Amino acid sequence: MTHPANNSTPIGASLLSEQQDRYFLLMRRGMNNVQACRAVGISRKTGTRWRLGRTEHKNGHRRTYAPVGTSAIPPISSRYLSEPERVRIADLRRLGWTIRAIADDLGRAPSTVSRELNRNSDRADGPGYLPHHAHRRAAARRARPKPTKLALDAELREFVAARLAKKWSPEQIAHALRTEFPDQPWRHLAIETLYRAVYRPGHSGLQKNSTEALRTGRPRRRPQHHPHRRKARICEPSNMIDQRPAEVDDRAVPGHWEGDLIIGRNGGSAIATLVERTTRFLLLVHLPGSRTAATLRKAIVPALQAIPAHLRRSITWDQGGEMALHGEITTVTGTPVYFCHPHSPWERGSNENMNGVLRQYFPKSTDLAIHTPERLTEVANEINERPRKTLSWATPAEILATLSSTTN
Incomplete structure (x- = not known):
């Protein structure tokens, strides 16, 4: 260990840590306060403060200092500097030791000692580094929880x-x-x-x-879990997702949609949802009264016809009975319908994600028939005007508007 060339104690002064150790040793050997203070070279008031602590009143504020050797602060991890270590830093710094030499003496990193002196020393015109004050200051900074x-x-x-x-x-x-x-x-x-x-x-x-x-509306957080799989609802599909054009998979070509129903209380009401794969644009289709295949065909055909032809290339749906008349939908709109495999909701991932978003507006176990077409349009517009990370924080409405103005 390298120490400064002159590391002896100046005449008339001694290390604070050594004074405290010697004072308490003499007190344990039977000396009274006056005798111990005289032997160590401190005032009686200082000895009393070391043993009993002190309370100061300044500017209307009361501050209590714990006795030396005890602390009102709970024990902390050894990775933090202790009060005796801070006293040692102050003593060695006063003797002119370098930061590296002090760190070697304490068994700490030089950066720890340097940071301690920088954080807890007063300004150049102040008293410098005061170890007990520094310890209280560090404890106050460490207190939790902190204001956010x-x-x-x-x-x-x-x-x-x-x-x-x-x-x-x-x-x-x-x-x-x-x-x-x-x-x-x-x-x-x-x-x-x-x-x-x-x-x-x-x-x-x-x-x-x-x-x-939040989308879930839960009052408290809970771990993620896999949702229960729904029962298959086969409607004898003719076109499976495996037959879908390859261009659908990479989302590079717009106009391919994913669809499904969100179901209301006791299965008595529903809303049809369509999500465009490239832009994530949402369409909500009002289903008045029931969710039969005829009702869906009657409602979804005009919704699709309102979209430019180059932006309705295909629809991917699950094997639900409500899409039994998919052939008629394709004949009228020119939009082929492809079906997912049973129990495979990830094959319509964009639509499944959007249905989760929609549950903020249309909670489960509620009557969805009370929502008018105007309300559905209002909800769709609000969602389509949100920035999306997957779109580089553009909005689905902005991107679809640009694509609608172009032809393919």
């Missing part, structure tokens, strides 16, 4: 709350923060941070009902 960014920043909190009110996902909000505050990285939040804020509104300052804005 949302709790401290009203503008940031209002921005997040406004997007949650529009049912934006935490991932969409996280990206929007980087767009809205590009030069303020301290206002950028991770997706997990936003989820924690929603599920712990008391720490973030958000409203207690913030979880209702």
Whole structure:
């Protein structure tokens, strides 16, 4: 270990840690406070403070200091500097030891000692590094939980709350923060941070009902699990997904749709959903009264005919009885229908994901017949105007509008 050339104690001064050790040793041997203080070379007041602690009143504030050798702070991990180590740093620094020499003496990294002195030393015109004050300061910084960014920043909190009110996902909000505050990285939040804020509104300052804005609407988080598989509903399909054009798979060519129904309470009502694979554009089709094949054919044909011909190349559906009249739909609209394999919802992944989104608006076990076509259009427009990560944060409405203005 390398020490400074002159590391002896100056005349008339001794190391604080050595003074404290010697003082308590003499007290244990039977000396009283006056005798021990005189032998160590400190005032009686200092000895009393070391043994009993002290309380100070300054500017109307009361501050209590624990006795030396005891602490009101709970024990901490050994990876943090202890109070005796900080006392040792102060002593060796006063003797002129280098940071590396102090680190070697403590068995710590030089960066630990350097960071300690930089963080907890007063300014050049102040008293310098005070170990007990530094220990209290470090303990205060280590206290948990700390106030969150949302709790401290009203503008940031209002921005997040406004997007949650529009049912934006935490991932969409996280990206929007980087767009809205590009030069303020301290206002950028991770997706997990936003989820924690929603599920712990008391720490973030958000409203207690913030979880209702999430897709699931659950009041508390729970681990993911595999959904129960639905029973097969075979309708004797003629075109299987294996016969679908290869261009559908890579989503490079627009106009290929995935469809399904979301079912209401007791299976008595339903809404047809169509999602375009390339743009993720959503169409909601109102099914009045029932969800029979005839009802679906009558409702879905005009919805498809409203789309430009080059943007309705195919539909992929599950093997549900509601699509039994798919031949008539193809004849009228020129849009072939392909069917997934039984129990294979991932073959219509975009549509399955969108149906989960729609449950924010149309919860399970509710009557879907009460929603008018105008309400369905309103919901579809709101979703189509959200930025999507998979679209490089463009919106489905923007991309479909551009594609609708072109012909193939």
